[in-house]
Amino acid sequence: xxxxxxxxxxxxxxxxxxxxxxxxxxxxxxxxxxxxxxxxxxxxxxxxxxxxxxxxxxxxxxxxxxxxxxxxxxxxxxxxxxxxxxxxxxxxxxxxxxxxxxxxxxxxxxxxxxxxxxxxxxxxxxxxxxxxxxxxxxxxxxxxxxxxxxxxxxxxxxxxxxxxxxxxxxxxxxxxxxxxxxxxxxxxxxxxxxxxxxxxxxxxxxxxxxxxxxxxxxxxxxxxxxxxxxxxxxxxxxxxxx
Amino acid sequence: xxxxxxxxxxxxxxxxxxxxxxxxxxxxxxxxxxxxxxxxxxxxxxxxxxxxxxxxxxxxxxxxxxxxxxxxxxxxxxxxxxxxxxxxxxxxxxxxxxxxxxxxxxxxxxxxxxxxxxxxxxxxxxxxxxx
Numbered sequence: 001x002x003x004x005x006x007x008x009x010x011x012x013x014x015x016x017x018x019x020x021x022x023x024x025x026x027x028x029x030x031x032x033x034x035x036x037x038x039x040x041x042x043x044x045x046x047x048x049x050x051x052x053x054x055x056x057x058x059x060x061x062x063x064x065x066x067x068x069x070x071x072x073x074x075x076x077x078x079x080x081x082x083x084x085x086x087x088x089x090x091x092x093x094x095x096x097x098x099x100x101x102x103x104x105x106x107x108x109x110x111x112x113x114x115x116x117x118x119x120x121x122x123x124x125x126x127x128x129x130x131x132x133x134x135x136x137x138x139x140x141x142x143x144x145x146x147x148x149x150x151x152x153x154x155x156x157x158x159x160x161x162x163x164x165x166x167x168x169x170x171x172x173x174x175x176x177x178x179x180x181x182x183x184x185x186x187x188x189x190x191x192x193x194x195x196x197x198x199x200x201x202x203x204x205x206x207x208x209x210x211x212x213x214x215x216x217x218x219x220x221x222x223x224x225x226x227x228x229x230x231x232x233x234x235x236x237x238x239x240x241x242x
Numbered sequence: 243x244x245x246x247x248x249x250x251x252x253x254x255x256x257x258x259x260x261x262x263x264x265x266x267x268x269x270x271x272x273x274x275x276x277x278x279x280x281x282x283x284x285x286x287x288x289x290x291x292x293x294x295x296x297x298x299x300x301x302x303x304x305x306x307x308x309x310x311x312x313x314x315x316x317x318x319x320x321x322x323x324x325x326x327x328x329x330x331x332x333x334x335x336x337x338x339x340x341x342x343x344x345x346x347x348x349x350x351x352x353x354x355x356x357x358x359x360x361x362x363x364x365x366x367x368x369x370x371x372x373x
Contacts, residue, residue, distance in 0.1 A: 064303055064310055065285050089309040112373065114279025115309045143308045158310040160300065161255065 005110055005222040008047045009213065010231050012054040017061065017084055017095060020054050020103065023234050024165045027052075027105040031163045047230055049106035051216060052167075055205055056095040058082065058178060063090045063156055072182070079181060088166035090143075090156035092182045098174030098194075100208050102216070103167040108159065111220060115159055119143065121219050122168050126153040128215035129170065129208070135198055142190075145170075150193035172196060172208045250340075251356055252365035255314045258340065259359060266353045270316055271344040272304070275369055277336045280306040286332045288313075288324040288346055295321060295348065297355065302345065304335065313345060317355040323347040 012020060027050050034048075058081035062069045066085045069092055073083045081094070095101055108118055126145040130137035130152065137145045137152065145153040153170040171194035179192045195203035217224055251259045256276035260269045277283065285305035295301050295315040302313035324346045328334060335343035350356070360368060 064287060064305055087303070087310060089305045089307070109372065114281075115306060115311055116279060116281030119281070119308050155308045157308060158312075160312045161314075 005049070005220070007049045007051050007104070007106065007216075007220070007222050007224050008227045008230065009224045010047075010050050010052045010227065010234065011209075012052055012231065012235065014055045014057070014097070015235075017056045017059040017082060020052065020056070020101075021084075021086070021165075023052065024103055024105050026234070028160060028163050028165060031105070031107060032161075047227065049104070049110060049222075051213075051224065052101075052103040052105065053209060053212070054101050054103075055097060055099065056101060058094070058096040059084060060092060060094050060182060061086050061088075061156075062092045063088045065091060076181060079178075081178065086156075086158075086166065088156040088158045090154070093154045093156065093169070094178045094182065095169055096174050096178055098172055098196075098205065100170045100172050100205050100212060101167070102169075102212065104164055104216075106164055108162045108164060115157075118159075118164065119155060119157065122155050122157070124219045125212070125215045126155075126168060126170060128218060129212045130195075132211045132215070133195055133199060133203070135195070146190075147193055147198055150191045150198075152193050152195070152198070170195070170208065170212065172203050172205050250362060251316075251359035252362065252368075253314065253316045253359055254368060255316075257314065257316050259316045259356065261353075261356060264353075266319070266350040267322070267347065268317075268350060268356070269344050269347050272313070272335065272339055273365075274339050277339045277343070280304060280309070280311060282307050283332045283335045286325075286328040286335065286345070288328070289321045291321055291324055293321045295319060304332075315348075316359060317348075317350050318352070319348045319350040321346055321348050 060076045060081050061084045064087055077083050123139045127137040135147055140146055144151050144155055155168050157164055157166045173196040176192050213224055256273045258271050258273050283304055283306050287303040289301040297315055297318045299315045300312040301315045303310050325344050
């Protein structure tokens with residue numbers, strides 16, 4: 001059935017973490033309304049499965065096991081980053097300029113995927129993207145994607161009645177020193193890296209995005225279509241919430 | 243046919259509900275299919291004892307590797323007990339989803355609400371439809 005599924009790509013550009021999360025929740029609600037045959041408030045036409053790509057201002061986020069970080073919030077905020085408690089899986093991570101973030105808000109039923117397989121599909125997308133740069137990415141028991149012992153991409157998702165939220169982040173040319181202040185994803189004794197650091201040249205988001213999207217199509221067996229109008233519509237609303 | 247299974251009711255969110263006799267007291271957990279599709283479970287968040295819950299509400303969460311999945315309330319009522327063992331050993335949901343890995347117990351507001359849930363056969367048919 002490859003190719004028969006279509007995902008709308010929503011490029012939100014640079015947007016705050018909180019606003020992007022609000023957009024995901026709106027899209028989730030649209031999925032639910034769709035299931036109940038209600039009209040989506042986002043647009044006349046329900047967008048269906050959506051892949052958001054964006055870039056955040058500096059932010060540390062934690063998953064539902066956030067109690068482990070009750071001491072860290074003020075210290076991390078003092079560095080000039082936002083700090084957000086989320087409902088995703090995984091432990092602490094960082095997002096910031098120069099990092100590609102992807103949030104698929106999709107109905108897993110459309111892909112006959114359980115959560116575990118969905119997470120491993122996202123890992124495959126990231127490994128494929130690294131391959132296109134000539135880098136050998138791999139997975140370990142610690143999930144995320146690694147170049148040797150250095151973590152290049154992180155995964156953290158949530159799923160509500162088959163609809164996914166949150167997603168992946170891939171370090172392109174972001175300032176990695178932000179990771180020095182935390183133990184990324186709770187994994188001790190390992191480093192982080194970026195495409196730029198591995199390749200010894202500046203690898204921009206603009207260069208990475210199409211390769212990431214191609215990899216996503218391959219792994220999920222779907223086609224992607226951009227929807228500028230939906231992006232505009234959503235960004236107008238996001239202005240109020242950011 | 244597994245006698246244990248045939249006494250249970252199920253939801254489309256892959257939860258099982260087991261009634262104690264004909265009382266309004268039930269135990270709730272997730273199915274083997276659910277634990278398998280989630281993968282290794284590392285954290286379970288459960289509702290508070292005494293909380294009033296409404297059918298289909300999200301009342302907890304299960305975290306497997308890097309992914310959080312909501313736990314839904316199969317019927318309306320009051321939570322009477324939660325499986326506190328899962329705080330330190332969440333992996334029991336993987337190894338014994340139908341027994342030691344139960345999530346919570348509740349007193350139903352209306353026993354007849356069980357009739358609206360799926361029977362074992364209906365749940366199995368539903369699983370076939372997902373494949």
